[in-house]
Amino acid sequence: MISSSTRPANPIDVEDVRTRVNAALAAFMDGQSALLGGISPQLGPASDALRDFLLDGGKRLRPAFCYWGWRAAGGPADGSGVDGSGVDGIANAAAALELLQASALVHDDLMDRSDTRRGLPSVHRRFEALHRDSGWRGDREQYGASAAVLLGDLLLIWCDELFLRSGLEPAAVLAAKPVFDLMRTEVMLGQYLDVLEPVAGDSTDEGALDRAQTVLHYKSAKYTIERPLQVGALLAGAGPELVEALGAFGLPLGEAFQLRDDLLGVFGDPAVTGKPAGDDLREGKRTLLVAHAMRGLPAADARHLDERLGAPDLAPEEVAGLRGLVARSGAPELVEHRIEELMRQSLAALAAAPLADERARGVLLALAEAATVRKY
Numbered sequence: 532m533i534s535s536s537t538r539p540a541n542p543i544d545v546e547d548v549r550t551r552v553n554a555a556l557a558a559f560m561d562g563q564s565a566l567l568g569g570i571s572p573q574l575g576p577a578s579d580a581l582r583d584f585l586l587d588g589g590k591r592l593r594p595a596f597c598y599w600g601w602r603a604a605g606g607p608a609d610g611s612g613v614d615g616s617g618v619d620g621i622a623n624a625a626a627a628l629e630l631l632q633a634s635a636l637v638h639d640d641l642m643d644r645s646d647t648r649r650g651l652p653s654v655h656r657r658f659e660a661l662h663r664d665s666g667w668r669g670d671r672e673q674y675g676a677s678a679a680v681l682l683g684d685l686l687l688i689w690c691d692e693l694f695l696r697s698g699l700e701p702a703a704v705l706a707a708k709p710v711f712d713l714m715r716t717e718v719m720l721g722q723y724l725d726v727l728e729p730v731a732g733d734s735t736d737e738g739a740l741d742r743a744q745t746v747l748h749y750k751s752a753k754y755t756i757e758r759p760l761q762v763g764a765l766l767a768g769a770g771p772e773l774v775e776a777l778g779a780f781g782l783p784l785g786e787a788f789q790l791r792d793d794l795l796g797v798f799g800d801p802a803v804t805g806k807p808a809g810d811d812l813r814e815g816k817r818t819l820l821v822a823h824a825m826r827g828l829p830a831a832d833a834r835h836l837d838e839r840l841g842a843p844d845l846a847p848e849e850v851a852g853l854r855g856l857v858a859r860s861g862a863p864e865l866v867e868h869r870i871e872e873l874m875r876q877s878l879a880a881l882a883a884a885p886l887a888d889e890r891a892r893g894v895l896l897a898l899a900e901a902a903t904v905r906k907y
Contacts, residue, residue, distance in 0.1 A: 600763025721750025815841015
């Protein structure tokens with residue numbers, strides 16, 4: 532086990548990772564905003580919305596794991612641009628993951644009909660308001676949805692652009708690109724399965740737990756921690772042994788992260804999460820927490836939870852009632868126990884991993900705790 536004395540206090544800010552990633556995003560957006568402005572002044576609201584969404588908050592967790600995968604494989608702290616050019620290549624490559632995350636969130640908020648993100652209007656709501664305030668013709672909700680789809684797609688295109696033009700050695704980028712691409716495929720398919728479950732699945736059947744686990748695995752666990760770590764390591768020239776070891780650390784940690792997120796989605800404080808209380812219930816998310824709740828409740832209560840989860844007319848007092856059912860089912864305790872189990876597995880893998888830089892081990896431990904020990 533790694534000594535607690537080596538754990539940094541603010542792991543995402545060690546070696547200025549957050550500041551460097553934010554600077555990379557700001558510089559990238561400067562160039563893209565100029566491109567949009569050159570196409571048409573009508574793209575100003577789109578440019579502003581994308582800049583605000585990218586630069587106004589965000590934990591930068593995925594870029595941090597990418598960076599520390601790089602450092603774990605012996606990548607230098609200065610970011611090593613091509614031929615000593617001074618370009619912070621790893622910050623650019625890690626920032627590309629934040630563009631991917633932004634794309635996923637814009638689309639996710641639209642699919643979930645979320646009104647807010649990080650305490651601000653979600654992108655589709657922002658463009659609905661623009662339509663309304665401008666007095667434009669047509670259906671403002673359709674306009675907002677169309678804008679969110681297109682801008683989310685644009686962010687997905689841009690994540691590839693920034694990754695490929697990061698400034699790192701082309702051979703290193705080429706080595707990491709297959710895992711980068713696999714990560715994007717996995718998260719999209721995990722998202723599709725997440726959308727499928729509320730309409731085609733039965734939360735009371737025997738397969739519900741397995742289906743929820745599959746969604747957790749691909750939509751979040753691999754995408755949030757395992758793949759970013761492996762991408763960063765491959766950019767630094769890691770061999771198969773280290774890539775596999777980082778996967779053994781990152782996958783259970785990613786599952787624990789999402790399970791914590793599921794608890795926050797039902798019981799979280801809006802002041803902390805930036806989302807309304809019980810938002811996952813309102814959105815009808817069939818998480819592992821919900822699947823466990825179905826099995827822990829009496830049949831009548833399980834049917835009520837299944838029928839009302841995500842109902843369009845769900846009132847705030849009914850959301851509170853559904854939260855009470857989940858709490859009484861014993862599911863939160865099961866999920867907390869599973870988080871502890873996964874953390875033990877993850878940290879054992881980290882302790883045994885053949886890292887090229889011992890400092891990275893301590894920072895990765897601190898990142899693991901930051902990702903999973905979050906308050907309601």
